[in-house]
Amino acid sequence: MMAQKMLRWILLLLLVSNYACQSPTQHNKLMIANANTAVQCQEKNGYWYKGQCWADFKDENIAVEEIDRVVQQQMELINGSEVIFNGTIAPIVSFMPNMEDDGMMLIVVLKTATGEKTLLQTVQGVDLEEKGFESPTLLLDGNLLQEVEKGDAAAAKLMENPLAIGELQAVVHDKESLDISFSGTLKSIDEGEDYELTYRSNEALLGRGNSVLEVIDNAFHINGELGTQTYQQLKDAIAAHPTIKTVVLGKVNGSVNDAVNMHTGRILREAGLNTKVLKNSSIASGGVDLFCAGKERIVEKGAKIGIHSWCCVNDLTAIELPKEHPAHQYQLAYFKMCLGEEMGPKFYFHTLSAAPFDGVHWMSDSAIQKWTVSTQLISQ
DSSP: OHHHHHHHHHHHHHHHHTTSOOOOOOOSOOBOSSOOSHHHHHHTTOEEETTEEESSOOOOOOOHHHHHHHHHHHHHHHHTTOEEETTEEEOEEEEEEEEETTEEEEEEEEEETTEEEEEEEEEETTGGGSSEEEEEEEEESSOHHHHHHHOHHHHHHHHHSOSEEEEEEEEEEETTTTEEEEEEEEEETTSOOOEEEEEEEOGGGGGTOOOEEEEETTEEEEESOBSHHHHHHHHHHHHHOTTOOEEEEEEEOOBSOHHHHHHHHHHHHHTTOEEEEEEEEEEETHHHHHHHTOSSEEEETTOEEEEOOOEEETTEEGGGSOTTSGGGHHHHHHHHHHHOTTHHHHHHHHHHHHSOTTSOEEOOHHHHHHTTSOSEEEOO
16 A cells, blocks of 8 residues: 555656656746845845846855865765665665655665666655654666656656665754665565665755766766766866876766856866767767867767756746846856857857757757867768
């Protein structure tokens, strides 16, 4: 009964939300009225930028002098969140809290010795107010987030036959940062092996990414989702291999931490590195941002380069915000660094109109050259 009830709840949640942002609602007013100075704006909890007071904008930029400290702090939290799965470390592939009014669902994808597994956990809002509680948990044999990308039917099929079910004992350390310890035993559905696990979640996992950086043929090769750990990986690689001058991007579908990703691009550019995508490369979103930071940007014909808008401020997508809105300021500065004072802003605003935030526009060879995304377009 417990498994059936939980599965019905999960399926309902999946069908209603599809684990994605819903269509944004238009807001007619972005600026706070009657705030003519920075002091007045601050008193109204606004954000003062270019002589205007903007509402509902939170500046999440990380200053250059703060980035190393922030990344080190985040990596300490991330490294302290390892999962012990049946006595063995199981790296976290993905971590996603799906927030609801009455609580949240945690989706944790693990890499185990027998393949990827997904933990689905429910946490009631009232539980977070307690120091300890029990979290109903399902263990699935596969990566649920990958199945969600294929559609509701694929995700539902994976959830129909869970490996195990049970309740993990949870201890709340800090609810605001989702710092929660979990431990316990999940009982096998088919009366086979039970599953013992222990791990500690925290908000830093959201921006970690799962990138892998390897040194191959005198070049840094990066694959995976960019995030906090990518910055550390690249910084360490540059220090360890000062003669390497090329970063090759393979399969990079985006970034889960744009504030850090812009600094990853900055240290790439400051090191004088070139970027390259191969004919079988596929990069999109934050992957394109990082590619654009290359001093020379080499594109082999056949490479896929995808761009889109982003979401959201005050329920408005980036393309719906005025061009003078402060939410654009750091991306504008970044692309000026990458592509120049004139082309940088033009390309940035082009990405916003090329495809919606939940879509992607694959650039043609002529567009790649037109927008100076590449400095060299070559056949291979």
